[in-house]
Amino acid sequence: MTTINLGNNGPLVSKLGLGCMRMSSVWGSPAKDENEGIATIRMALDNGVNFLNTGDFYGSGHNELLVGKAIKGRRDDAFLSVKFGAIIYGGRFIGLDLRPLSIKNFIDYSLVRLGVEIIDLYQPCRLDNSVPVEDVIGTVADLIKEGKVRYLGVSEINAEQLRKAHSVYPVTALEIGYSLADREIERDLLPTAKELGIGVVSFANTAEGLLTGELTAPLAAGDYRHHFSRFQGENLVRNLAKVEVLKAMAKEKGYTPAQLAIAWVNAQGDDIMTLVSMSRRSRLPENIQALGITFTSEEMQTLNTHFAPGEIAGGTYLHR
Numbered sequence: 001m002t003t004i005n006l007g008n009n010g011p012l013v014s015k016l017g018l019g020c021m022r023m024s025s026v027w028g029s030p031a032k033d034e035n036e037g038i039a040t041i042r043m044a045l046d047n048g049v050n051f052l053n054t055g056d057f058y059g060s061g062h063n064e065l066l067v068g069k070a071i072k073g074r075r076d077d078a079f080l081s082v083k084f085g086a087i088i089y090g091g092r093f094i095g096l097d098l099r100p101l102s103i104k105n106f107i108d109y110s111l112v113r114l115g116v117e118i119i120d121l122y123q124p125c126r127l128d129n130s131v132p133v134e135d136v137i138g139t140v141a142d143l144i145k146e147g148k149v150r151y152l153g154v155s156e157i158n159a160e161q162l163r164k165a166h167s168v169y170p171v172t173a174l175e176i177g178y179s180l181a182d183r184e185i186e187r188d189l190l191p192t193a194k195e196l197g198i199g200v201v202s203f204a205n206t207a208e209g210l211l212t213g214e215l216t217a218p219l220a221a222g223d224y225r226h227h228f229s230r231f232q233g234e235n236l237v238r239n240l241a242k243v244e245v246l247k248a249m250a251k252e253k254g255y256t257p258a259q260l261a262i263a264w265v266n267a268q269g270d271d272i273m274t275l276v277s278m279s280r281r282s283r284l285p286e287n288i289q290a291l292g293i294t295f296t297s298e299e300m301q302t303l304n305t306h307f308a309p310g311e312i313a314g315g316t317y318l319h320r
Contacts, residue, residue, distance in 0.1 A: 001048030002291060004270055008197030010151060010172040011120070013079050015266065016291055017051035018044045019203060019277035020067055024059025025091075029224075032279055034066055040281045041070035045077045047288060053175075053201070053275055055083035055125060056110045064113035072115060081121040081201070082110055083155055083175070098124055098131040100139040107148055121173060123153030133164050141169040153201075159192040166196050173199040175275070180246070180264055180307040181207035181230075181239075182316065187309075194271060203275040205265045206258050208316055210239060213247045213257035230314035238313050245306045255293060259286055263293035264303055 002015040022029075023037030041052065052071070054063045064082070071078045084106040085096050103124075110119060122143065124136055143149040151172035154165050165171050174193050176185055182204065193200055206212050208225055217236045225231040230239060243257065250257045266274045276287045295303070 001288070003048075004273065005199070006121075006151075006201075006273070007172045007199035007271070009170070010199055011079065013051045013273065014049045015273060016049050016288060017053055017081075017201060017273050017275035018049050019275050020052055020054045020063055021058045022277045022279040023066055024063040026058055026063075036281065037066050037279055038070040040278055040284065041067065042074075043281050043284055044278075045071070045074055047284065049284075049288070050077060050079045051081060051201075051273065051275070052078050053081045053083075053203075055086065056106055056113075057084075057086040057088045057125075060088060061109070061113055064110055068113055068115040075116060079120045080114065080116065081123070081153065081173075081175075082114075082119050083123055083125040084110070085124045085126065096124075096126060096128055096130060098127070098136045100131075100135055103136070103139045104143070107143055111148065118148055118150060120150045121153045122149040122151075123155050123173075123175065126156045127154070127161050127165070133161065134168050137165045137168040144169075159188040162189065162192055162196070162198070166198065171196070171198050173201050175201040175203060177204040177316075178202040178265055178268075178272075179205050179207045179211060180261055180303060181210055181312040183307070183309045194269075200269075200272045201275050202265050202272055203277070204316075205274055205276060206261045207312075210312075211243060211246060211257055211261040213243060213250065215240060215243075228314065228316045230312065230316050232314065235314035242306065242311060245302070249299060249302070253293070255290070256286065259290040259293060262287060262290040263295070264300075266291050266293075267295060267300070 003012050004015050006013050023032055025031045054067050085098050087095050087097050122140055140152050152169055153173040154171055155175040209215055219225055219231055229235055246257045250260045262274050
């Protein structure tokens with residue numbers, strides 16, 4: 001497994017990260033096989049994937065408990081990235097709580113559920129105007145000084161917020177959605193992160209499944225993606241037509257469209273980690289293999305032109 005430094009002065013982590021969210025029931029999804037989730041995490045660790053991403057609100061704490069079981073006796077093999085701040089009730093997102101007192105409460109619960117004494121990367125899941133950035137970031141900085149956190153991360157913020165957060169305390173990593181279908185961050189957020197020496201943890205590499213080549217229109221009733229305009233009506237029909245180019249290239253190269261989507265993100269720089277969500281061991285080999293895929297200059301030009309910013313119709317979670 002290739003390793004990279006997370007940011008200019010950050011820790012050494014695997015180039016592929018494991019997103020653990022889908023191992024729990026989230027956004028109303030059915031319960032998953034916990035034993036399979038634990039086995040997936042352990043298999044990832046066995047293969048050198050040390051970056052594990054979770055959130056205290058994934059499955060109302062279930063995800064952290066699951067991760068804690070998986071890393072028991074293997075703490076030194078795992079780099080734990082934890083998000084906080086989202087308030088979920090009845091399977092629905094109802095707001096953020098970024099007050100300093102709440103953050104101090106959140107982390108103690110996370111430490112107990114994970115069964116660890118320190119969290120490697122701790123980050124607000126988003127920032128809004130409810131609490132000054134200085135107070136949110138300053139609280140995490142205090143937790144670092146107390147020895148409960150090693151590094152500060154941020155998630156789903158804009159370039160201005162990133163600069164402000166970094167001015168309060170050095171940010172090690174930015175977690176953000178990035179894919180062939182979502183390239184808006186190339187305009188200012190990615191350059192800002194690079195300028196400041198902040199590592200990028202890229203999730204949603206297949207754009208909520210759009211780039212897997214497995215979707216058909218219309219989506220099944222009850223599919224959570226019905227909420228996003230990208231997957232509605234003519235938008236979905238148009239977007240699936242765009243994906244045909246990726247499918248054709250994947251077939252020619254002998255890979256899956258999803259592998260090519262991950263490989264494209266991986267190819268965007270040594271400062272970018274591909275964070276891939278998995279809940280089954282069977283997915284791990286193909287996702288690891290994706291990191292070894294290379295593109296010719298002509299192939300890269302085809303992808304960058306065909307999936308230029310704005311070419312995919314409609315918005316997603318990333319624009320909510």
